[in-house]
Amino acid sequence: MPILAELQRRFGDAIVETHQQHGDVTAVVARDALLTVLAHCRDDAALAFDVLMDLTAVDYLKFPGREDGPRFEVVYHLYSIARNHRLRLKVRLDEDDARVPSAVALWPIANWLEREAWDMFGVRFEGHPDPRRLLMYEEFVGHPLRKDYPISRRQPLIGPAS
Amino acid sequence: MAETTRREFMLGEGSGTGSGPQNVHVGIGPAHPAMHGIIRIATELDGEVIVGADVEIGYLHRAFEKDCEQGGWNNAIPYTDRLNYVSPLINNFGYASAVEKLLGIDITERCKYIRVIMSEISRICDHLTCVGASSMELGAFTVFLYMIKAREFLWELVEDVTGARLTISYGRVGGVKADLPAGFGDKVVRAFKETREVLDEVHRLLTGNRIFMDRMVGTGALSREETIGYAITGPLLRAVGVPYDVRRAQPYYVYDRLQFEIPTQPEGDNYARYLVRMAEMEQSMRIVEQALAAIPAGPVNVDFAGRPIDPASYVDQGKQGKTEGLLLVPLTLSPNLEGQQRAALRRVNVADKRVVLPPKENAYGSIEGLMNHFMLIMEGYGIQPPPGEAYFAVEGANGELGFYVVSDGSDRPYRVRCRPPCLPPVAALHRMIEGEMVADLIPTFGSVNMIGGELDR
Numbered sequence: 153m154p155i156l157a158e159l160q161r162r163f164g165d166a167i168v169e170t171h172q173q174h175g176d177v178t179a180v181v182a183r184d185a186l187l188t189v190l191a192h193c194r195d196d197a198a199l200a201f202d203v204l205m206d207l208t209a210v211d212y213l214k215f216p217g218r219e220d221g222p223r224f225e226v227v228y229h230l231y232s233i234a235r236n237h238r239l240r241l242k243v244r245l246d247e248d249d250a251r252v253p254s255a256v257a258l259w260p261i262a263n264w265l266e267r268e269a270w271d272m273f274g275v276r277f278e279g280h281p282d283p284r285r286l287l288m289y290e291e292f293v294g295h296p297l298r299k300d301y302p303i304s305r306r307q308p309l310i311g312p313a314s
Numbered sequence: 315m316a317e318t319t320r321r322e323f324m325l326g327e328g329s330g331t332g333s334g335p336q337n338v339h340v341g342i343g344p345a346h347p348a349m350h351g352i353i354r355i356a357t358e359l360d361g362e363v364i365v366g367a368d369v370e371i372g373y374l375h376r377a378f379e380k381d382c383e384q385g386g387w388n389n390a391i392p393y394t395d396r397l398n399y400v401s402p403l404i405n406n407f408g409y410a411s412a413v414e415k416l417l418g419i420d421i422t423e424r425c426k427y428i429r430v431i432m433s434e435i436s437r438i439c440d441h442l443t444c445v446g447a448s449s450m451e452l453g454a455f456t457v458f459l460y461m462i463k464a465r466e467f468l469w470e471l472v473e474d475v476t477g478a479r480l481t482i483s484y485g486r487v488g489g490v491k492a493d494l495p496a497g498f499g500d501k502v503v504r505a506f507k508e509t510r511e512v513l514d515e516v517h518r519l520l521t522g523n524r525i526f527m528d529r530m531v532g533t534g535a536l537s538r539e540e541t542i543g544y545a546i547t548g549p550l551l552r553a554v555g556v557p558y559d560v561r562r563a564q565p566y567y568v569y570d571r572l573q574f575e576i577p578t579q580p581e582g583d584n585y586a587r588y589l590v591r592m593a594e595m596e597q598s599m600r601i602v603e604q605a606l607a608a609i610p611a612g613p614v615n616v617d618f619a620g621r622p623i624d625p626a627s628y629v630d631q632g633k634q635g636k637t638e639g640l641l642l643v644p645l646t647l648s649p650n651l652e653g654q655q656r657a658a659l660r661r662v663n664v665a666d667k668r669v670v671l672p673p674k675e676n677a678y679g680s681i682e683g684l685m686n687h688f689m690l691i692m693e694g695y696g697i698q699p700p701p702g703e704a705y706f707a708v709e710g711a712n713g714e715l716g717f718y719v720v721s722d723g724s725d726r727p728y729r730v731r732c733r734p735p736c737l738p739p740v741a742a743l744h745r746m747i748e749g750e751m752v753a754d755l756i757p758t759f760g761s762v763n764m765i766g767g768e769l770d771r
Contacts, residue, residue: 174415174704203545205707206716206733215722216701227718229705229733233542233556236563240705261545264741272379287372287770296380303380 155199155239163189168244178240186243187253193230193239194258201230201239204255207265209273213247213299223247224275228255245275254280272297337365340752344373348451348756351766353740355747355755362751367744371769378771382730386696387413388487390730395481397732397768400443401436401711403472405768406485409730411566412706412717413487416699419664425489426567427609431502432475432484433708434598434605438509439468440711440763441549441591441598448588448760449520452529457516464512467505474501487697488670489663499606506599513595521592530585534746534758537582544742548713548735549590550762554582560709572604587761669697696725712736712763734768 155177156170166185171178181189193201206229212218222244230239243252254277255262266277267286274295277283285292291310294301343354352373358366378397382390394405407429414421421429446461469479474495476482484491520526536546538554551558557576561569577593579586663670667686676683689695699721707716716733739762746762747755 173702174418176703176705178703202542203547205545205714206705206718206731208718208731210720210729210731215728227731229716229718233558238705259545260540260543261738261741264737285372287375289372296377303377303384 155237158198159189159193162192176240177238178242180242180244183243183245183252186241187255187258189241190228190255190258193241198235199239200232200234202233203231204259204261204265205229205231205238207255207262207269209269209275209297211273211297211299224250224273226252226269226275250274251276251278253278256280271295274298342755344370349759350447350764351769353764353766353769355743357747357752357755359752362753364747364750364752364755367747369740369743371740374766374770376771378732379730382727384726386693386725387699387727388697390727391485392481392483394485394732395483397734397771398440398710398712398715398736398765399480399767400765401433401440402480402482403432403436403476403484404708404710404715405732406483407433408706408708408710408715409717409719409732410485410487411708412704412719413697413699413727415704415706416702416719416721417487417669417697419488419666419669421489421664423568423610424493425663427605428490428494429485430567430569430572430605431494431602431609432472432490434601435468435471435502437598437711438595439465439472441595442468442509442512444711444760444763445516445588445591448757448763449516449526451756451760452526454520454523454526457519460512460515464509467508471498471501471505474498486663486670488666502602502606506603509595509599513592517592521589527585529754529757530588530761531583532581533584533750533754534587534761535581535583536742536746540742540745541582544745545738546713546742547738548710549587549594550739551713552576552578553586553590555580560707560714564707566706566708568605568608569601571608572601574598574601584757584761694725698723698725707733710735712765712768713738732768732771734771736762736764736769740764740769 156172156179159179160167160170163185166182166189167179168182169180193199206227208227210225210227211223212221212225213223224245224247226243226245228241230241231237245252250273252275254266256266256279263280263282264286266280267282267284269275270277270280270283271285271288272295284290288296289310292307294305338359340357340359341354342357343349344352354370354373356368356370357364376396378393381393390409391406394409395402397405442461442465446458446465450458472482473479475498476484476491536550536554538556541551541554542556547558555578557578559576560566561574562576574597577590577597579589671677671690672683672686677687690697701721701723703718703720705716705718707714709715713735714733715735718729718731718733719727720729722728743759743762746758750758
């Protein structure tokens with residue numbers, strides 16, 4: 153796994169964990185080093201991950217064996233057009249400290265993807281220029297994709313004042 | 315501040331809010347005849363020029379990702395129909411393939427070809443709708459009618475195979491719902507002949523048409539760097555000259571065995587996107603024709619001497635315990651609506667009892683088949699991929715359609731994330747329309763091909 157070996161060699165302890173499930177190259181990164189790693193992945197000539205294909209989060213609150221561990225994972229899927237390879241980077245976050253630095257300065261698409269992740273999971277992206285909800289409305293209470301948000305919960309309809 | 319009078323506002327008199335140059339805020343949408351879905355663009359206009367735009371989405375949010383977590387792995391298939399509802403087959407297959415990747419299973423040869431054929435037919439439908447609708451908004455209503463006519467021929471093919479036109483639910487983890495119907499190849503030949511005639515006609519009507527070119531050339535352009543920065547894929551990326559296509563870059567199914575080209579254009583404007591889409595439809599037809607020629611037949615359904623009986627009377631006899639010997643009798647089940655014959659099912663589905671429902675003869679006719687059926691249907695059982703995560707991307711009509719699935723080892727998805735291919739271009743829409751006239755918004759929005767179902771999920 154040359155990509156992972158290269159990341160581990162360069163960043164050492166900042167790469168918390170790596171695996172290659174089903175051929176997907178994955179590295180778990182420490183939060184403090186996230187922006188450095190992302191920037192390196194984008195700018196390094198051998199990696200050249202120029203596309204932030206996807207950014208999302210997963211709530212591990214009810215995952216067997218991980219109930220006590222860090223609750224959230226923010227997942228970055230990178231793709232390189234020139235090198236035609238992919239990389240998945242993940243950051244683990246505790247519930248009471250669900251903050252990651254924003255990647256908007258690196259990729260403009262991170263703006264909307266981070267807004268969606270904030271909207272759906274309540275993960276804060278520090279330094280985001282426009283931290284509004286993306287899919288839900290501003291009056292919505294809570295973050296619907298969290299595992300402790302029941303699917304049957306209804307919130308009052310809002311609309312223009314009649 | 316004092317109330318601005320109408321006269322002050324319009325003519326810029328006095329010292330109130332209206333004095334001096336004043337930008338006007340105009341909200342376009344959520345419901346607007348030239349919006350292909352429900353979306354709101356809050357624009358700031360200086361005269362007729364858009365100086366600022368804020369795109370607001372989410373009006374069609376139906377909690378797709380949350381809903382997927384509620385049922386079994388196959389229960390999410392109907393929800394994926396409703397992502398990109400103009401080419402739902404591609405969504406079905408993308409999701410099914412992500413789960414197959416998680417399970418580590420390889421689908422049958424014939425199924426791979428079927429998925430390729432149906433994906434490409436869907437792609438043509440999607441492009442026909444996109445080009446047709448956006449030319450209609452530019453006044454070319456004839457083109458819209460012609461293209462919808464062609465789409466109708468293709469939808470008839472889809473209907474023949476899946477039993478439905480739009481909410482097709484045809485993909486299954488481990489295979490597809492049913493084999494291709496008899497005579498499908500001939501129908502494809504006829505439908506493609508009509509489609510090619512329509513495309514030819516549209517080319518003569520639009521490509522080079524003065525009115526159309528005036529609206530399309532140079533409008534809505536985005537630079538190569540920004541297109542990549544916004545993670546835009548599909549026709550919009552190929553319209554800035556980047557030949558990225560998941561089918562070629564990271565081939566899945568049998569795309570590496572088929573000959574096709576990836577059309578690109580250098581300009582990145584609306585006209586380039588139109589040309590790319592028009593060229594892609596021809597390439598998709600090429601792919602389908604090659605796939606139909608190469609599709610392996612698999613075992614042939616043997617005709618026994620016994621009388622064929624319909625499913626209802628088969629079930630009746632089963633209830634009376636008279637099933638002995640019936641297993642040898644070929645059932646006449648409609649492959650689309652009732653279920654599948656054994657031979658057809660084995661052609662298109664993996665032989666994996668953990669994943670694929672047994673043929674209906676077995677489910678109705680033998681206790682093992684019935685148990686197998688229940689083990690997949692009952693709550694708490696069903697498909698149970700090992701704990702882990704997988705990302706699988708297919709080339710949707712709008713670009714890379716990715717599914718990121720996480721399993722905790724249970725019979726329900728722990729997390730299903732859809733990477734919607736039309737979210738990035740909509741996120742970049744304000745960059746395409748700022749600095750241009752309000753009227754240019756219409757062709758630009760058309761060429762983005764926003765599909766609300768997939769954008770808002």
